Amino acid sequence: MAINCTVNKKKVSLDIDPNTPLLWALRDHLSLLGTKYGCGIAQCGACTVWVNGEPTRSCVLPISAVSNAQITTIEGLDPVGKHPVQVAWDELDVPQCGYCQAGQIMTAAGLLKKNPHPSDQEIVDGMSGNICRCGTYHRIQEAVKLASKKIKK
Amino acid sequence: MKTSRRDFIQKTALFTGVFTLGFDWFSADASEMEVVASAGRFNAFLSIDSLGKITLFSPNPEIGQGIKTAFPVVVAEELDVDWAQVQVEQANLDTKLFERQLTGGSGALKHSWERLRKAGATVRKMMMQAAADQWKVDVNSCKTSKGVVLGPSGQKATYGSLAEAASKLPIPTEVSFKDRKDYKIIGTRVKGVDNKNVVTGKPLFGIDIRKPGMVFAQIIRPPFGATLKSFSAEDVKKMPGILDVVSFKNKVAIVGSSTYEILQARASLTCDYGSDSPLESNSTHAKWFDEGMKSDKAQVMRKDGDFAAALAKAVKVVEATYECPFISHSPMEPMNFFADVKKDSALLAGPTQVPQPAQKAVSDLLKIPIDKVQVEISKMGGGFGRRLNNDFVLEAAELSSIIQKPVLVMWTREDDMSGGTYRPAARYHFKAGLDANGEITAFYLRGVGLNAGNSTRQDNFPVGAIENVLIESFDQKSAVTTGPWRAPITNFLGFAEQAFLDEVAEAGGKDPVQMRLQLLAKVISNPVGKITYEPARFEEVIKQVAEKAQWKKKPGVHQGFSVYYSHLSYVAQIAEVKVENGKPKVTKVTAVTDCGEVINLSGAENQVKGAIIDGMGHALYAKLNFQAGVASPQNFNAYRMIRGNEVPVIDAHFVNNGIAPTGLGEPALPPTGGSIANAIYAATKKRHYKQPFN
Numbered sequence: 001m002a003i004n005c006t007v008n009k010k011k012v013s014l015d016i017d018p019n020t021p022l023l024w025a026l027r028d029h030l031s032l033l034g035t036k037y038g039c040g041i042a043q044c045g046a047c048t049v050w051v052n053g054e055p056t057r058s059c060v061l062p063i064s065a066v067s068n069a070q071i072t073t074i075e076g077l078d079p080v081g082k083h084p085v086q087v088a089w090d091e092l093d094v095p096q097c098g099y100c101q102a103g104q105i106m107t108a109a110g111l112l113k114k115n116p117h118p119s120d121q122e123i124v125d126g127m128s129g130n131i132c133r134c135g136t137y138h139r140i141q142e143a144v145k146l147a148s149k150k151i152k153k
Numbered sequence: 154m155k156t157s158r159r160d161f162i163q164k165t166a167l168f169t170g171v172f173t174l175g176f177d178w179f180s181a182d183a184s185e186m187e188v189v190a191s192a193g194r195f196n197a198f199l200s201i202d203s204l205g206k207i208t209l210f211s212p213n214p215e216i217g218q219g220i221k222t223a224f225p226v227v228v229a230e231e232l233d234v235d236w237a238q239v240q241v242e243q244a245n246l247d248t249k250l251f252e253r254q255l256t257g258g259s260g261a262l263k264h265s266w267e268r269l270r271k272a273g274a275t276v277r278k279m280m281m282q283a284a285a286d287q288w289k290v291d292v293n294s295c296k297t298s299k300g301v302v303l304g305p306s307g308q309k310a311t312y313g314s315l316a317e318a319a320s321k322l323p324i325p326t327e328v329s330f331k332d333r334k335d336y337k338i339i340g341t342r343v344k345g346v347d348n349k350n351v352v353t354g355k356p357l358f359g360i361d362i363r364k365p366g367m368v369f370a371q372i373i374r375p376p377f378g379a380t381l382k383s384f385s386a387e388d389v390k391k392m393p394g395i396l397d398v399v400s401f402k403n404k405v406a407i408v409g410s411s412t413y414e415i416l417q418a419r420a421s422l423t424c425d426y427g428s429d430s431p432l433e434s435n436s437t438h439a440k441w442f443d444e445g446m447k448s449d450k451a452q453v454m455r456k457d458g459d460f461a462a463a464l465a466k467a468v469k470v471v472e473a474t475y476e477c478p479f480i481s482h483s484p485m486e487p488m489n490f491f492a493d494v495k496k497d498s499a500l501l502a503g504p505t506q507v508p509q510p511a512q513k514a515v516s517d518l519l520k521i522p523i524d525k526v527q528v529e530i531s532k533m534g535g536g537f538g539r540r541l542n543n544d545f546v547l548e549a550a551e552l553s554s555i556i557q558k559p560v561l562v563m564w565t566r567e568d569d570m571s572g573g574t575y576r577p578a579a580r581y582h583f584k585a586g587l588d589a590n591g592e593i594t595a596f597y598l599r600g601v602g603l604n605a606g607n608s609t610r611q612d613n614f615p616v617g618a619i620e621n622v623l624i625e626s627f628d629q630k631s632a633v634t635t636g637p638w639r640a641p642i643t644n645f646l647g648f649a650e651q652a653f654l655d656e657v658a659e660a661g662g663k664d665p666v667q668m669r670l671q672l673l674a675k676v677i678s679n680p681v682g683k684i685t686y687e688p689a690r691f692e693e694v695i696k697q698v699a700e701k702a703q704w705k706k707k708p709g710v711h712q713g714f715s716v717y718y719s720h721l722s723y724v725a726q727i728a729e730v731k732v733e734n735g736k737p738k739v740t741k742v743t744a745v746t747d748c749g750e751v752i753n754l755s756g757a758e759n760q761v762k763g764a765i766i767d768g769m770g771h772a773l774y775a776k777l778n779f780q781a782g783v784a785s786p787q788n789f790n791a792y793r794m795i796r797g798n799e800v801p802v803i804d805a806h807f808v809n810n811g812i813a814p815t816g817l818g819e820p821a822l823p824p825t826g827g828s829i830a831n832a833i834y835a836a837t838k839k840r841h842y843k844q845p846f847n
């Protein structure tokens with residue numbers, strides 16, 4: 001039986017194995033390639049998307065669990081890149097290779113949605129679940145701070 | 154400055170729409186023809202069309218080192234345009250157009266610095282000439298600013314309006330470059346040209362490649378040293394979404410229409426392996442290190458004076474052994490590649506640091522003429538040297554030729570971590586003989602590497618400052634595949650040497666910074682044998698870092714020093730450690746780098762900070778174990794990567810000397826393990842001899 005959910009405000013119907021992790025449904029079946037595979041075992045955060053507004057690791061979440069859910073991927077955060085987190089990421093020139101950054105941005109935007117003005121320690125803790133092999137950690141932390149300031153305005 | 158014809162394209166046809174003559178390098182791709190038809194391609198690196206659109210082409214693969222931004226910055230500077238005016242495009246592999254299209258060895262800027270400046274300066278001169286002709290004035294009375302030629306009596310013409318006329322002029326053979334005090338872009342903070350696409354999740358990477366009719370595949374590879382005896386394909390072939398199961402070169406490939414279906418099929422496939430000789434385990438490697446240390450077959454890499462005689466006379470002898478395991482590169486984007494092999498042509502696309510060798514290897518393997526093998530370069534989710542080995546390209550091409558379909562071969566994280574071409578494991582033994590004043594009179598190093606080639610860097614400092622030196626290397630062949638890993642060899646040798654020199658300084662009663670400076674003073678006044686580094690540049694980074702980090706001037710702060718020269722750049726570091734709950738914690742690393750002219754300050758800082766974090770993370774945690782030819786761990790749950798809550802403050806400085814730029818993707822890594830280990834020693838009196846520390 002097909003699984004219906006909403007992805008980036010569009011209704012979709014997935015008629016595939018219900019055990020398929022959301023990550024692969026997005027990438028292989030919905031052609032949403034912004035969400036990345038890094039480990040497949042919920043360790044790196046590269047695959048982070050929002051499920052009903054909550055940052056979630058899509059590599060270990062079967063689509064059977066997202067029936068009727070609202071899913072937001074990096075493509076849906078703000079398609080033209082005007083979300084404060086995206087703007088801050090560009091302004092501070094965070095990306096090196098860029099591969100982990102969709103997951104970082106979805107985690108950061110999720111963090112700021114819950115807590116628009118986090119302390120430095122809350123930023124460090126909130127972002128430490130995401131690996132960046134290039135080591136952009138300092139700029140990630142600074143960019144979350146900058147995005148938080150942008151939200152204030 | 155002479156302009157060589159080689160860098161420039163015959164451009165007479167550019168504005169006429171006749172592209173057949175002199176344009177064989179464009180193959181017969183209609184879409185590319187159109188692009189060229191509407192754009193005045195002045196040379197390999199840039200085009201300016203009559204509407205004023207300026208496009209800069211970046212030839213080298215981008216792995217996160219920032220080359221796609223840095224190269225065009227240099228061209229734009231000499232062209233004298235506003236950075237906001239230009240667009241940057243990744244050029245595909247084109248061996249006729251570009252001389253060096255690869256990423257590795259931190260060598261791109263050193264190679265291309267002259268070339269890039271010439272590419273910009275030449276076209277700037279042509280624009281001025283075109284304007285001078287039009288205004289009937291002397292070209293020397295014209296100036297440029299922000300993509301506009303300015304005439305002596307206030308005339309103005311944009312490059313776009315001059316493009317057609319300029320393109321018809323002869324290419325000047327003499328051009329002059331800007332004085333660096335007039336630089337407007339070089340040395341500033343320029344944001345990555347791909348940032349916008351990255352933050353909006355555009356499909357930029359190899360793993361995102363989608364082509365019509367494409368299928369997916371994963372490949373099961375044998376343990377190191379093993380051969381495939383049999384595998385159970387029949388049931389697997391019937392599983393949903395599975396299109397084929399084929400075997401080649403001891404590997405089994407599962408071809409399917411989606412990743413998850415292939416993963417499911419993989420879980421039910423069993424392979425039987427055999428081997429002629431025992432498969433390698435940790436104990437094999439330990440035994441090989443012991444044997445290699447004793448072997449009389451080590452190669453003498455360097456000999457100055459008489460080490461043995463000098464050691465016999467030494468008042469004090471310091472000795473230490475250091476060891477590092479095989480480690481994986483683990484770029485965030487696992488290996489993958491797309492191939493579409495037809496009877497007599499092939500299209501390859503994806504993340505390789507070395508597209509040209511990929512083209513050649515595929516041409517050789519499949520007997521397809523090299524000019525029929527096309528390579529598209531995608532952005533890469535990191536490389537760290539792993540994508541210098543084209544094994545994954547060849548596999549994809551071979552599989553595509555077998556199944557006769559366009560295919561994207563994807564490696565899981567487990568495949569990537571267990572699939573080889575690792576940083577080689579190595580063991581080092583150092584000995585130093587000191588005289589009564591604590592001066593080093595004798596210095597010995599033997600490196601034993603497993604598939605490491607020469608595991609030493611025999612001409613590197615402190616060699617050149619010591620009268621009696623013996624450096625030996627012993628390489629043991631292993632079935633475990635190895636390859637360059639960010640700062641090859643020096644990524645661990647740098648740690649071992651800098652940690653050892655810290656012990657030597659202590660034994661000789663010297664301050665580690667002062668000891669380095671005294672040794673360098675000796676190299677300057679009276680060098681021993683051949684030296685490959687510039688001692689004055691070494692001195693400068695050392696002095697600056699000592700000042701910036703307030704070496705030994707911060708009461709209660711435990712500091713460790715190191716300095717290393719690699720890829721023609723010099724990096725000195727001071728790490729600081731504090732003890733928290735009985736455990737040492739690295740709180741700060743100050744680094745001073747001399748990589749010559751800094752092209753993009755933002756990118757340069759990223760490289761230095763990234764390399765230090767990389768060096769620290771791997772020094773603390775990384776290790777692969779081997780059991781019967783199989784590497785583990787295979788994923789990030791047990792193979793720990795450094796995380797954002799563990800990184801120290803990093804204070805990155807650059808020497809401002811205007812020397813031609815040298816490498817920066819790697820040089821900040823080798824000194825890192827040493828500065829940290831030496832700071833940990835200062836805090837805890839415990840020395841580290843092995844990586845990982847934890």
Ligand code: FES
Binds near residue numbers: 036047058060
């Ligand atoms: S891919 Fe999901 S956490 Fe790594």
Ligand code: FES
Binds near residue numbers: 101217534
């Ligand atoms: S930017 Fe490369 S992994 Fe984070």
